[in-house]
Amino acid sequence: MAPSSRAHQPPGPPPPDPSPPEDADAAARAHLDLTRSLSYGDYLHLDTLLAAHRPVTGAHDEHLFIAVHHVSELWLSLIVRELQAAMPLLAAGVTDAPLKGLTRVVRAQEQLTGAWEVLKTMTPADYLQFRSAFGQASGFQSAQYRMVELLLGNRDPVLLRPHAHRPDLYAPLQAALHAPSLYDLALRLLAARGITLPGEVLERDFTARPEEHPAVLDAWLAVYRDPEHHWDLYELAEKLLDVEDNFRRWRFNHLTTVERTIGFKRGSGGTSGAGYLRRALDVVLFPELWQVRTSL
Template identity: 55%
Template sequence: MAYDPAQDGAEMDFRKRMSYGDYLQIDQILTAQKPLSAAHDELLFIIQHQTSELWMKLALYELDAARAQLAADNSRAALKVLARIARIFEQLNSAWDVLRTMTPSEYTEFRDDLGQSSGFQSWQYRLIEYAVGNRNLAMLRPHEHRPDVMALLEAELARPSLYDEALRRLSRLGLAVPDAALTRDLRQPWQFDAEVMAVWAQVYRDPSRYWEAYEIAEKLVDFEDYFRRWRFNHLTTVERVIGFKRGTGGTAGTSYLKRMLEVELFPELWRVRTEL
């Protein structure tokens, strides 16, 4: 006989109960894809970017939590959240593997329908960059038509980044983080600081003494490692699909993405390795 879950107590009548689809608003999610062409691969393109935006929403939620825990001197909780953020970016990296199954000729079938829309206009991605310290004020301009988004971006620029909170925690642990790093203009992007690198060198030379700071350092490096891979996978996917054409949003395409690869979020943590 065919198995009937109701015989084991499974609920089968949802006329007056909340179902799985109700809770997750599945109908709204599955009707949010609106291809503008008849091209087969446009649905792939839309879903890849929409799901990436969902993962970025979670990343922002967790970045807020990590900073709050660091500010509250609860590093153990912050470390757990930072580990989750790295895994989120692992998921974002996997999405490029699916998109790379689309060939240049397939993308050409609907690329013109995108108009001037481009991934670099993602306000959630901009918030992530601002949250982790890459505070390029020039990148506010693509969002000026959205006062609500501008308010979110300006609020982010007014608060300490993830790296700022990590350095403040190190200071409260008794490490000699320079005052200039602790009182800097938060709106500006982080600039390499040799004195901050010296603090990290102290931590790495005696991890057992500075174990909490050491764990914070490695979790930050872990996150940036995945973040760099995400940028690199973006670059290789674009080069594989459109070569060296300009991006739909007017950027220089792959040359723009290559410049983004040069950005270091936590430069002292990477350069200190040479000093050890």
């Protein structure tokens, strides 16, 4: 018997799937009547958010300038929130949740630093079209940035003065000024775990920037020389260094953005501008964590 001719035919394509893709009618199935529902825009109060973009001139780049600073303030508010959530847990001896929160802080700092790259697309000529319109307003006056600095330990009572006319802003900043910083709480945690630290370190004047102390370096050396035994403290130290590393990058990008936009003109808030920002680069928040690398 001759073989069937069907046996010599190459296999054809598989039959089409009679059922349509699951998302083929996704738009039609979406919730489209929002008359009685909370919409995306309502939930985020987008009308209010977008209405806050109010340039005072007709300069094209003023909108960019406002948008970058608005976005930066939102990231700063998140950083403040995460630091304020982590600090009481550290004070109670808990490390897991604070480590997660500090990781989020680091990621938010990366977004803050990236914002300068967008602002750098504005040329000096662009900026001069509207710079004089906002008078003495300056990022130097950001209450949220000042709160971040206070929580991380950069203390200077003079820097709170621009907020004295706003009790709602001034009171929380004053409270942070007189309370232990994130680094102070980390050192107290080391002491609670049996690592020797003197009272002059643990009960210092919190309104002043902490000074380097050999006992603090010795304490961190104990952690770094036996990371298996002090694993969560070792992780905490490295996370603190991540935070300061990103803080330095933010400051440096701020400086270079200012230099390429206004050069060495005085800042709108009355500071020396680039000169002030360059001096700020010398501030070290957690000095012993940097020194420990040399001493190991």
